[in-house]
Amino acid sequence: MEKLSVTYRLLRKIGLNYSETEYGKVSFWGVLKRVCKTYKDGFLLKFGMNSWLLSPLLPRKIRPAILRSVGCKVGKGVFIGDNVKIDAGHADLIVLDDHVHVAGGCRLLCHQRNLSHYYVGDDYSKLGYRLAPIYLKKGCLVGMESFVLPGVTIGEGAIVGAGSLVTKDIPAWTIATGRPAKVIKQIPIRENESVNL
Known part of the structure; x- marks a missing residue:
């Protein structure tokens, strides 16, 4: 227990302000390794996702490939709009099935503070995080400037405004x-259309 306490104090001194619960789960080197990966992935996401030089190839080729390289599971024919931001530190929790469309300016977040044990007088900065995957199923669309929070599944063919x-x-x-997003319409089943020649 003493070692965890020393690690916690050291990480605090260098400015890594996570909860004590989070520090107890990893070693100093584990945190350092994760930070380096997050910076590398962040660099790819910041400079690779919005290169004006490659703009014709970005939405369907380059952005999906970058998301794969940082750990997301990305299917075929995925469209990623400009300025889409993902939770780079937890990219492995993001799954985009075939033909998913994520429009410009969206944010996909896989972690948030766990408020289940937060009470008056508590220090918010000492709360742990709740991690949960995001799953966007085949052919769904997430509209511009939308936020998708941890633990959300968007069903096949669904449209988020x-x-x-x-x-x-x-x-x-x-x-x-x-x-918060609420269902406003069920998409109808197409009736058989007879073709008159």
Whole structure:
């Protein structure tokens, strides 16, 4: 227990201000290794995702490849708009199935402070984090400037309206919008269309 306490104090001194619970889970070298990976991935995400020189190839080729290289699971035919931000430190928790569209300015977050044991007088900075995956299923669309929070699954073919805050799962083949996002419409099944020649 003494070693964890020394590690905790050392990390605090160099400015890594995570909760004591988080520090207890890793060694100093584990934290350093994770920080280096996060910086490397952050550099790729910042400078590779929005290169004007490669703009024709960015949405369907380069951005999905960059997301794969930082640890996301990305299917075929995925579209990633400009200025999309992911949780670089937890990219391995993000899954984008085939033909998913993530429009410009969206943010995919896989961690947030765990408020389940937060009470009056507590120090917010000492709270641990809740980590949970994000799963965007086949053919769904996340509209511009939307936020997707940890633990959310957006169902196949679902559409999330622009500017939404997705805090809970969105069922397949629905349209959801708002802050927080709520289902406003079920997408109808196409009836057989007869073709007159």
